[in-house]
Amino acid sequence: MRKIEELVNLFKSRELKITPQRLGIFKILEGNTSHPSAENIFHEIRHIYPMISFTTVYKTLEVLESLGEILKITIDGTRKYYDPNTTPHHHTICSRCNMIADVNEEFDMPRLPGEILDKFTPSNYHISFYGNCRECFGEVKDVSTI
């Protein structure tokens, strides 16, 4: 996602309106690496702009996504997350606290076997690294009993 100033210009050039609600959402997303859900964004913006509705949050996220300014990402099946970092990158996911962090390192795309390449042409790829973040590491012995 570009800087707020540029984003405002982009909106104006597309005849999209700048409202306090939208500006608040822009501010929350700018530089945000926490992969917030719509609900996270909604609760955060309520601190600043208490009368905002869920609908507006969703609709603004939809506009930003359609402009290619944010990505909707799927990690677990329970909800969608939004990421203002639109350059391709990978993620680490803590299996205990579900924290998602970015991996901006670029890796060579692993080479698919020939039988698959006969039937499928990959254009990009995404790696999810599962494991434990430092806070959760060491407290995980009991996971196997779940």
Place this chain on the structure above:
Amino acid sequence: MRKIEELVNLFKSRELKITPQRLGIFKILEGNTSHPSAENIFHEIRHIYPMISFTTVYKTLEVLESLGEILKITIDGTRKYYDPNTTPHHHTICSRCNMIADVNEEFDMPRLPGEILDKFTPSNYHISFYGNCRECFGEVKDVSTI
């Protein structure tokens, strides 16, 4: 997921009952590489066992998952898919028809940069290869206009 015969023994040893509904679900899942959703399974089993309910499908899948016999996988945020192949593997996903196929090849886990390893200990990883399957390849020129 193990073979149906072994699965039946496993259920019996855990005092879990074998019902025609459960057996039907086992049969649909055995060797299934199509990553069916609960709805897919429900519709397929209805051909054989027309009075089965969605509830039973979900509850049986839950039991199988808790036994570690199937995995619940997340690809898009709209629904969950079930995979009887519980050995770690990767997937190809066609961006046009959403078909998911298995990649059983093993790759070396890409090495995370030191700054990340300080904060996160990976234990396994999953790669999603996005692209187009043969059927869809060549019909994708118009995607950029969406």
Place this chain on the structure above:
DNA sequence: CTGTGTGCAAAACGTTTGCATGCCT
């Protein structure tokens, strides 16, 4: 016979949509 499994209906959950009103430009 006992208790787990089934199936209905309803609730829950995140997300989307229709529509009247509000307000940015």
Place this chain on the structure above:
DNA sequence: AGGCATGCAAACGTTTTGCACACAG
């Protein structure tokens, strides 16, 4: 002044839950 944005409420699709009845063990 015009039209896009907002916000409410209701609809939506998927999954979960409560409860009475059925049936596998």
